[in-house]
Amino acid sequence: xxxxxxxxxxxxxxxxxxxxxxxxxxxxxxxxxxxxxxxxxxxxxxxxxxxxxxxxxxxxxxxxxxxxxxxxxxxxxxxxxxxxxxxxxxxxxxxxxxxxxxxxxxxxxxxxxxxxxxxxxxxxxxxxxxxxxxxxxxxxxxxxxxxxxxxxxxxxxxxxxxxxxxxxxxxxxxxxxxxxxxxxxxxxxxxxxxxxxxxxxxxxxxxxxxxxxxxxxxxxxxxxxxx
Ligand SMILES: Cc1cc2nc3c(=O)[nH]c(=O)nc-3n(C[C@H](O)[C@H](O)[C@H](O)COP(=O)(O)OP(=O)(O)OC[C@H]3O[C@@H](n4cnc5c(N)ncnc54)[C@H](O)[C@@H]3O)c2cc1C
Numbered sequence: 001x002x003x004x005x006x007x008x009x010x011x012x013x014x015x016x017x018x019x020x021x022x023x024x025x026x027x028x029x030x031x032x033x034x035x036x037x038x039x040x041x042x043x044x045x046x047x048x049x050x051x052x053x054x055x056x057x058x059x060x061x062x063x064x065x066x067x068x069x070x071x072x073x074x075x076x077x078x079x080x081x082x083x084x085x086x087x088x089x090x091x092x093x094x095x096x097x098x099x100x101x102x103x104x105x106x107x108x109x110x111x112x113x114x115x116x117x118x119x120x121x122x123x124x125x126x127x128x129x130x131x132x133x134x135x136x137x138x139x140x141x142x143x144x145x146x147x148x149x150x151x152x153x154x155x156x157x158x159x160x161x162x163x164x165x166x167x168x169x170x171x172x173x174x175x176x177x178x179x180x181x182x183x184x185x186x187x188x189x190x191x192x193x194x195x196x197x198x199x200x201x202x203x204x205x206x207x208x209x210x211x212x213x214x215x216x217x218x219x220x221x222x223x224x225x226x227x
Contacts, residue, residue, distance in 0.1 A: 022050045025226035029053030030060045042095075050226075070107050070168035072134045074123045079130045086167060100171050107168035108137070108146060112157040120163045127165075135164045 024040060026033045029051045040046040053059075069089055071082035093100045111117045120136065127134035139151035142162045151159045 018050060022226050023048040025049075026051045028060070029057040030062045031058065034058070067170045068107060068168065069102065069171055070165050071132055072107070072109075072123065072127050072163060072165040072168065074126055076126070076130055079127060079132055083130070083132055089171070090167075102169060102171040104167050104169035106145065106164060106166045108142060108149075108162045108164050110142070110149070110162045111160050113160070117160050120161065124163050133165055133167050135166070137162045137164050 023046055024037075026036055026049065030053075033051050033053070034057070037049050037051050040049055051057075069086060071079055071086045073079045073082055089100075089102055090104075093102060109120060111120045124134045124136045137145065138161050139153075139159050142149055142159055142164075143151045145164060149159060
């Protein structure tokens with residue numbers, strides 16, 4: 001029977017046995033772990049990589065988040081790193097040949113009070129100084145961008161304006177993004193190993209300990225090392 005995951009290729013669901021040693025062992029198969037595996041392989045040719053995940057791939061925060069991809073953060077450092085990430089997203093589906101369902105339809109943050117207007121206008125100013133495509137919209141401009149928003153001044157909390165980043169968007173569902181990362185990782189050959197808790201926690205039962213630490217229970221999962 002077809003399921004929501006049927007469209008995902010088989011290689012996403014490999015369950016490789018841990019090897020004795022890897023060049024790099026990454027703890028946590030969320031967005032950061034999978035992306036790290038991908039970019040290690042893609043940028044540096046490091047493919048002998050294990051990603052250890054105690055649950056299922058991308059089952060942590062990745063499975064819960066709102067899936068908004070944007071770079072209009074207030075501080076210069078945050079805006080810069082998210083802008084770099086957004087730029088990577090813009091080419092990722094093509095690079096992976098995998099539909100990440102990334103849709104750059106823009107993000108609006110509505111302001112309903114004078115204080116929110118002040119904060120929002122300040123953020124737009126800071127973003128623009130950093131080269132981010134941020135805009136401040138008045139209520140009529142908000143209605144043009146998103147006609148279903150009721151900008152009537154008669155509302156209890158009327159819309160006084162909004163920040164708008166046109167290049168921001170969403171990638172949904174989360175599983176697809178993780179699938180994309182997992183796909184990237186798998187294609188470039190790191191091993192995503194699910195059900196494997198790292199030596200950093202008290203749960204050694206499914207562990208792949210780093211070299212200097214002995215596994216107290218080597219029978220449940222083969223120990224492996226990095227470096
Ligand atoms: C409700 C919510 C909404 C959000 N909305 C957005 C949004 O709209 N846009 C946005 O950009 N960000 C959003 N975020 C933030 C985003 O989800 C996180 O920044 C991102 O998921 C962090 O990725 P990660 O890989 O660090 O962590 P996670 O995705 O949590 O992955 C960590 C993984 O490590 C595994 N793990 C932990 N410890 C061990 C161990 N000892 N051994 C083995 N495995 C282990 C966990 O099981 C988990 O799978 C949101 C977060 C939440 C919670």
